[in-house]
Structure formats: structure tokens, C-alpha cells
Amino acid sequence: MSLRNFSFPAIGIVAIALIFLLILFLPLMILGVVGRALSQYGLSWFWYLLFLIGSLAGSTVNLPIWKKKVQQLASSEKYVYFFGIPYPVQTRESRTMEAIISINLGGAILPLMLSAYLLLKNPAAALPSLFTLAIVAFLMFFVSKPVVGVGIVTPMFIPPIVAAITAIILGSNYAPVVAYAGGTLGTIIGADLFHLNSLEKMGAVNVSIGGAGTFDGIFLTGLFAVLLAY
Numbered sequence: 001m002s003l004r005n006f007s008f009p010a011i012g013i014v015a016i017a018l019i020f021l022l023i024l025f026l027p028l029m030i031l032g033v034v035g036r037a038l039s040q041y042g043l044s045w046f047w048y049l050l051f052l053i054g055s056l057a058g059s060t061v062n063l064p065i066w067k068k069k070v071q072q073l074a075s076s077e078k079y080v081y082f083f084g085i086p087y088p089v090q091t092r093e094s095r096t097m098e099a100i101i102s103i104n105l106g107g108a109i110l111p112l113m114l115s116a117y118l119l120l121k122n123p124a125a126a127l128p129s130l131f132t133l134a135i136v137a138f139l140m141f142f143v144s145k146p147v148v149g150v151g152i153v154t155p156m157f158i159p160p161i162v163a164a165i166t167a168i169i170l171g172s173n174y175a176p177v178v179a180y181a182g183g184t185l186g187t188i189i190g191a192d193l194f195h196l197n198s199l200e201k202m203g204a205v206n207v208s209i210g211g212a213g214t215f216d217g218i219f220l221t222g223l224f225a226v227l228l229a230y
Helices: 003-039 045-058 105-121 123-143 158-170 172-202 212-229
Strands: 062-082 085-104 145-147 151-153 206-209
Touching: 003 045, 003 172, 003 212, 045 105, 045 212, 062 105, 085 105, 105 123, 105 172, 105 206, 105 212, 123 158, 123 172, 151 172, 158 172, 158 212, 172 206, 172 212
Parallel strands: 085 206
Antiparallel strands: 062 085, 145 151
């Protein structure tokens, strides 16, 4: 056998091992960097890790806050009789339904609480966070789309990148705080709150602020916006 026959499998095994280790340790490295960044602004790594776990667990918890009457088109089947023979006819009727608007624990309440805490600990970050919030909210209003039967769908990587760039430009020494607060709050406002008037278009009777299609965007915004701005 040639040397090539022995070296190629060895290289392949090493490559697979490196990929496995990268997949295993990369999330821990990201959490470590983000935790170290926020620890300088009043939030320890332990509490941030606890916050992330709470956000993931709370993503399934929706607290009803409001009810609204909406008109919804529903398909129905009627029969037309011709010489005693029934013929099915598809029709669409407008029905009045009660839509329940909820707020998601992991995707809205906890990010709001953490943003408020960081801004109270770092009041100098409030003004640049407000500008970042406005920019992210404006952008998310246009790139987030109401999808029939699903809700609001948000592109995952646009909010953190925009929040991080804006925070680096405006936030100075408080860029991680500005990136987190402005990015998460801007996503909640621009993607969810600004689209609440689209309930009838979505055909949804249960809408969650910070849940479903926007949770991924909000969660990743909070994680990667701080990482990119650090």
C-alpha cells in the first residue's frame, strides 16, 4: 500500500474531530465572550447564562394581554341541487372571530427586563440605545413579513448586524449595552408591534409578541449584537 492510503483516512478523522469540537465548544466560546462583555456593565456571566436558559424555556409561555375582533375569510362547501342531484360549490365567507394577542415570556418580557436593567446600570447608553432602537425598528418594519397562518416572520441575522454596526458608531464605550437594548427592543417594536394591524391579513387568531416567527430574531439579536459590538 502507498503512504497516501494511510494518510488520507487519518486526515479525514482529524478533520471530523475538529469539526465536532468546533460545534461543541463554539457556543460556549460565544457565551463566554458575551458574558465577559456584559459583566463590565453590571451583569455577571452566571446571571446572563441563567437569562438565556430562562429565555429558551419561556419561549413556550404566552401571556394574554388583549383581545380584538377580526374579520376572517373561511372556506366552506355548499351544495346546489340540479334535478335533484347535489353539486358541491366552494365558497368563501367572512366570519367575525376573536383574536387573542399575547406577550411571550422568553421573547419579549425577559429581554425588556434585561434591557431596562442594563440601561439603569448604564444611563449614558440610553440616548444611543434610543437611536439604535429607532433604526432597527424602522428596518424591521419593512423586512418582516406577515405570513398567513403563521404570523410575523423575521430574518434572523439582519437585526443583530444592524444593531451591532449602529451601536459601534453611536455607543462608544457602551456599544454592547446599546447593541442589546436597541437591537432587541427595536426588533420587538418594528417586527411585532408595528404589524399588529395586519391581524386580519395573517388570518391568525392567536398572535404572540416576541414569539413564533420573531423569537429567533430577538434571541439571536441579543446574543450576536453584543458579540459583534464587543
